[in-house]
Amino acid sequence: DSGVTQTPKHLITATGQRVTLRCSPRSGDLSVYWYQQSLDQGLQFLIQYYNGEERAKGNILERFSAQQFPDLHSELNLSSLELGDSALYFCASSVGGQTLQETQYFGPGTRLLVL
Amino acid sequence: DQQVKQNSPSLSVQEGRISILNCDYTNSMFDYFLWYKKYPAEGPTFLISISSIKDKNEDGRFTVFLNKSAKHLSLHIVPSQPGDSAVYFCAASGWDTPLVFGKGTRLSVIA
Numbered sequence: 001d002s003g004v005t006q007t008p009k010h011l012i013t014a015t016g017q018r019v020t021l022r023c024s025p026r027s028g029d030l031s032v033y034w035y036q037q038s039l040d041q042g043l044q045f046l047i048q049y050y051n052g053e054e055r056a057k058g059n060i061l062e063r064f065s066a067q068q069f070p071d072l073h074s075e076l077n078l079s080s081l082e083l084g085d086s087a088l089y090f091c092a093s094s095v096g097g098q099t100l101q102e103t104q105y106f107g108p109g110t111r112l113l114v115l
Numbered sequence: 116d117q118q119v120k121q122n123s124p125s126l127s128v129q130e131g132r133i134s135i136l137n138c139d140y141t142n143s144m145f146d147y148f149l150w151y152k153k154y155p156a157e158g159p160t161f162l163i164s165i166s167s168i169k170d171k172n173e174d175g176r177f178t179v180f181l182n183k184s185a186k187h188l189s190l191h192i193v194p195s196q197p198g199d200s201a202v203y204f205c206a207a208s209g210w211d212t213p214l215v216f217g218k219g220t221r222l223s224v225i226a
Contacts, residue, residue, distance in 0.1 A: 002158065033214070043159070043204065043216040056213050090158050099210045101147035101166070106158035 003027065004107035006091050012113045018079040021110045023091030025072055031055065031097030032074040033104055034066055038087040049074055050097035081114045088112075118142045119207050121217035130226045134192040138205030138217055141186065145207035145215075150179060150190045153202045153219070162203075163190070195224045 003026035013019055025032050034046040045058035049068035060066075063081075068074045078085060088109045094102035120139045128134045136150075146167035151159035165172040165179045165188070172179050178191045192199055205217040 002160065004158070042218040043206075045213045045215070048213065056211075058213055092158075100208045100213055101210055102208075103149060103161055103164055104214060105161060106151070108156075108158045 002105040002107065004091060004093050004105055006089075006107035006110050008110060009108065010111050010113075012115065013081060014115055015081055015083060017081050017114075018077065019081065019112065021076040021078070021089050021091075021112075023074045023076070023093075023107060025074070025091075025093030026105055029093035029095055029105075030072065031094045031102065032068055032072070033092040033094070034060075034074070034076050035090040035092065035106075036087050037090060037109075038084075043090070046076070048097060048100075055097055056100060078112070083114050086112055086114045116141075117217075118145075119205055119215045119217040121203075121205055121220050123220050124218075125221040125223070127223045127225060128195045130197055130224055131194045134190075134195045134199065134222055134224070136190045136192075136203050136205070136220050136222065138188050138190075139186060140188075140207050142207070142209070142212065142215070143186075144209040144212045146210070147208050148179070148181060148188050149206045149208075149214075150177075151204045151206060151216075152199075153204060159204055192222075195222075197224050197226050200224045 046060040048056040092104035149164040150162045202219040208214040
């Protein structure tokens with residue numbers, strides 16, 4: 001158990017809908033990272049928040065957005081969902097985050113299925 | 116363009132022997148490297164890391180070797196145990212370069 005929690009574990013929804021994935025980092029960690037893992041793409045970095053502020057951005061679609069709240073939990077919002085958004089979404093956290101040379105600890109993931 | 120490559124999708128090793136998993140990278144900005152292990156239906160679990168100022172780091176049965184000139188790193192597991200059977204991901208990052216993962220190598224340790 002890494003100490004990172006993610007809810008929900010599974011999510012089934014329809015195309016065009018909007019969903020919110022939630023992540024609570026390990027106690028004391030200031031950074032939260034979001035990743036998408038689809039079958040053919042491997043783990044792809046989406047976005048990082050450090051102490052409430054966006055720190056780094058990867059291959060995140062404009063239909064996706066994230067935020068980190070004062071209690072350091074984070075939410076990833078996915079809107080206008082398409083079939084291709086079906087994937088595993090992982091959250092990770094790290095102690096710092098001012099640099100990106102940090103060991104990240106991963107949550108169990110949310111499996112999203114868009115029908 | 117894959118910046119981190121794990122060229123062997125799978126590897127089978129007998130219990131008690133050494134497992135060697137390999138990883139190559141192309142981005143010279145990478146200076147921090149990690150290995151993660153992943154079981155089905157779970158998130159990646161951190162195993163071991165190495166920064167570019169070192170060429171070897173050891174933690175119990177796990178040793179990571181880094182060859183900067185060849186842009187190559189490897190993970191050695193000695194001795195291999197059946198519980199080590201999982202998918203292993205190599206990952207790399209830099210000061211301002213987000214973590215990039217390889218596509219993984221599935222290790223099977225046969226009793």
